Amino acid sequence: MTITIRLQREAFDAANEIAALTRNRTDIGAVVTFTGICRADENGEPIAALNLEHYPDMAEAEIGRHIEAARQRWPLLGVTVIHRYGRIAPGEGIVLVVTASSHREAAFAAAEFLMDYLKTRAPFWKQVEKPGGKTSDKIWVEAKASDDSAAERWKPVPTKREAAN
Amino acid sequence: MKVRYFAWVRERVGKAEEDIDPPDGIATVGDLVAWLTRRGEGYAYAFENPNVVRSAIDKRHVRSDARIAGAGEIAFFPPMTGG
Numbered sequence: 573m574t575i576t577i578r579l580q581r582e583a584f585d586a587a588n589e590i591a592a593l594t595r596n597r598t599d600i601g602a603v604v605t606f607t608g609i610c611r612a613d614e615n616g617e618p619i620a621a622l623n624l625e626h627y628p629d630m631a632e633a634e635i636g637r638h639i640e641a642a643r644q645r646w647p648l649l650g651v652t653v654i655h656r657y658g659r660i661a662p663g664e665g666i667v668l669v670v671t672a673s674s675h676r677e678a679a680f681a682a683a684e685f686l687m688d689y690l691k692t693r694a695p696f697w698k699q700v701e702k703p704g705g706k707t708s709d710k711i712w713v714e715a716k717a718s719d720d721s722a723a724e725r726w727k728p729v730p731t732k733r734e735a736a737n
Numbered sequence: 738m739k740v741r742y743f744a745w746v747r748e749r750v751g752k753a754e755e756d757i758d759p760p761d762g763i764a765t766v767g768d769l770v771a772w773l774t775r776r777g778e779g780y781a782y783a784f785e786n787p788n789v790v791r792s793a794i795d796k797r798h799v800r801s802d803a804r805i806a807g808a809g810e811i812a813f814f815p816p817m818t819g820g
Binding site for chain 2: 666
């Protein structure tokens with residue numbers, strides 16, 4: 573399986589990443605991409621940009637562990653994950669997940685699985701930059717309970733010990 | 738051992754990282770949080786709700802009952818909001 577993980581400041585191009593993943597391959601029958609894009613609002617309030625902080629080595633290791641977990645669940649032929657950090661303006665991509673498999677079911681499911689885990693387990697933190705540019709206008713985005721429940725649904729049946737917690 | 742802080746935990750503590758040498762008896766991540774909290778206002782503010790702050794040992798998520806013996810790098814950070 574071809575695995576690519578990149579953490580970068582620069583923008584990415586989904587079409588280029590699909591081409592790179594599928595070049596000279598005739599075994600891949602399905603490619604799914606997910607692109608997370610910076611909106612111009614957060615909780616109904618306009619924003620100037622997002623600033624993403626991350627824990628570099630752990631982010632890469634954690635994404636790698638989730639790709640490995642996905643590979644054990646589905647017959648994947650390739651995965652590319654690109655996550656940006658630094659300042660990201662509305663309309664720009666934040667994260668890209670590309671999954672490739674022989675058939676669509678695995679590619680769809682693995683892309684969703686990876687995104688649900690990236691949201692709650694990959695060490696990135698978004699800070700909203702409000703229009704105006706004052707330091708006091710920088711606000712950390714709060715984690716959403718809905719993201720936790722999205723990741724929860726992929727969990728195997730809990731053991732007794734986990735269920736007690 | 739090295740301790741690293743991220744996002745608002747970093748802002749409240751007032752530094753991104755530091756080397757610490759906790760006394761004997763500080764066995765778990767939870768013990769370490771309690772010890773750090775006594776070091777000053779910034780730490781107390783960062784860990785005012787210790788159930789919210791997440792932790793990692795050597796770049797893996799851990800819970801507060803994880804033992805810190807042998808850890809090279811411990812990190813504290815808010816719930817993650819990437820993706």
